Amino acid sequence: MNLHEYQAKEIFARYGISVPQGALATSPEQARAAAKSLGGDRFVVKAQVHAGARGKAGGVKLVEGVDAVEVTAKAMLGTRLVTKQTGADGLPVNSVWVEKPSNIARELYVSALVDRTSERIVLMASAEGGMDIEEVAEKTPEKIMSVHVHPAAGLQPYQARQLGFFMGLDKDQTAQFTQALLGIYRIVAELDASQVEVNPLIVTAEGKIMALDAKVNFDSNAMYRQKAVAEMRDTSQEDAREVEATRFDLNYVTLEGSIGCMVNGAGLAMATMDIVKLHGGQPANFLDVGGGTTAEKVTEAFKLITRSDDVKAIFINIFGGIVRCDLIAEGIIQACKQTGLKLPVVARLQGTNMEKGREMLESSGLKITPVSDLTEAAKTVVTLANQGA
Numbered sequence: 001m002n003l004h005e006y007q008a009k010e011i012f013a014r015y016g017i018s019v020p021q022g023a024l025a026t027s028p029e030q031a032r033a034a035a036k037s038l039g040g041d042r043f044v045v046k047a048q049v050h051a052g053a054r055g056k057a058g059g060v061k062l063v064e065g066v067d068a069v070e071v072t073a074k075a076m077l078g079t080r081l082v083t084k085q086t087g088a089d090g091l092p093v094n095s096v097w098v099e100k101p102s103n104i105a106r107e108l109y110v111s112a113l114v115d116r117t118s119e120r121i122v123l124m125a126s127a128e129g130g131m132d133i134e135e136v137a138e139k140t141p142e143k144i145m146s147v148h149v150h151p152a153a154g155l156q157p158y159q160a161r162q163l164g165f166f167m168g169l170d171k172d173q174t175a176q177f178t179q180a181l182l183g184i185y186r187i188v189a190e191l192d193a194s195q196v197e198v199n200p201l202i203v204t205a206e207g208k209i210m211a212l213d214a215k216v217n218f219d220s221n222a223m224y225r226q227k228a229v230a231e232m233r234d235t236s237q238e239d240a241r242e243v244e245a246t247r248f249d250l251n252y253v254t255l256e257g258s259i260g261c262m263v264n265g266a267g268l269a270m271a272t273m274d275i276v277k278l279h280g281g282q283p284a285n286f287l288d289v290g291g292g293t294t295a296e297k298v299t300e301a302f303k304l305i306t307r308s309d310d311v312k313a314i315f316i317n318i319f320g321g322i323v324r325c326d327l328i329a330e331g332i333i334q335a336c337k338q339t340g341l342k343l344p345v346v347a348r349l350q351g352t353n354m355e356k357g358r359e360m361l362e363s364s365g366l367k368i369t370p371v372s373d374l375t376e377a378a379k380t381v382v383t384l385a386n387q388g389a
Contacts, residue, residue, distance in 0.1 A: 011216065046061075109144075250287065253287075264319060272317045284311045315381040
């Protein structure tokens with residue numbers, strides 16, 4: 001789960017990380033009022049979307065005067081911001097963050113994330129802030145330093161000082177940086193964040209360390225114990241089908257292909273997409289209906305898959321271990337009838353009562369092709385999708 005910049009900065013402030021003064025606005029009039037309350041003559045207006053590279057896409061503007069703030073907010077609100085991270089459709093701009101500009105002397109980079117290989121929280125820092133850290137990592141990796149934190153000990157101040165001195169901070173700035181880094185670590189550890197990124201973390205002309213930007217991602221599986229964080233979720237920034245899928249406990253991710261996939265089990269779903277690509281097809285989605293699949297789940301899964309006009313065929317790959325294949329077959333037939341499905345369906349059922357399930361599909365009179373061999377099933381659905389295209 002992702003947060004907007006303004007939400008992340010609210011959390012930063014609670015954890016002792018300095019951030020610039022700012023105010024949220026959802027209308028041009030509110031933006032004007034926000035600028036007045038902040039005071040001064042110059043302001044930064046930032047579109048609030050769940051994507052980076054906003055500045056390059058026109059989503060961050062430095063303006064002078066409250067009139068300009070109102071005009072800029074009016075131009076941003078209600079539009080869709082397209083960045084290199086959003087795709088061609090972009091994301092809706094429903095709010096803007098009006099902020100007092102900072103007197104920047106240096107731009108740094110710092111982040112914290114969960115390193116599953118070492119089973120540690122890793123903190124990374126670089127003096128090359130304000131630019132794509134991926135480019136820095138590729139071309140000049142020596143400019144990035146990282147430290148791994150042992151979960152029993154937690155982040156130690158000396159580790160923060162190592163990173164601070166690595167970036168060339170003086171004694172006072174390193175003390176401020178240490179406080180900020182301890183706050184970032186606590187956000188990861190206490191709020192189940194999977195990533196916290198500040199790019200740039202700035203040093204002002206007055207020598208103050210401040211988070212000019214803020215990006216926080218959370219482990220969605222932990223939101224049941226992070227109620228306050230879960231309430232900050234903005235579903236308008238997410239794919240509508242993925243949001244709908246969560247209502248029925250379906251794991252769904254939109255992709256760009258023409259073959260809709262419905263599988264039970266994440267590992268089997270990945271293998272199914274791999275074999276589809278191996279034989280020349282492109283999956284339109286990742287969809288794991290889970291082990292305890294029901295007819296209702298199958299119906300909702302069909303609705304999600306067929307919501308895209310790009311889907312030309314559907315591939316069902318079910319292993320009947322916990323659930324019986326004949327019950328799955330019944331759910332498939334009901335789903336096809338309820339949704340009025342016109343697309344061809346290739347179904348591979350393996351496991352308990354698979355013969356009965358295949359017989360039910362064959363005698364249904366619907367456009368369902370039961371296939372027992374996985375390779376043959378993949379080739380068949382690719383052929384049908386190409387014919388539909």
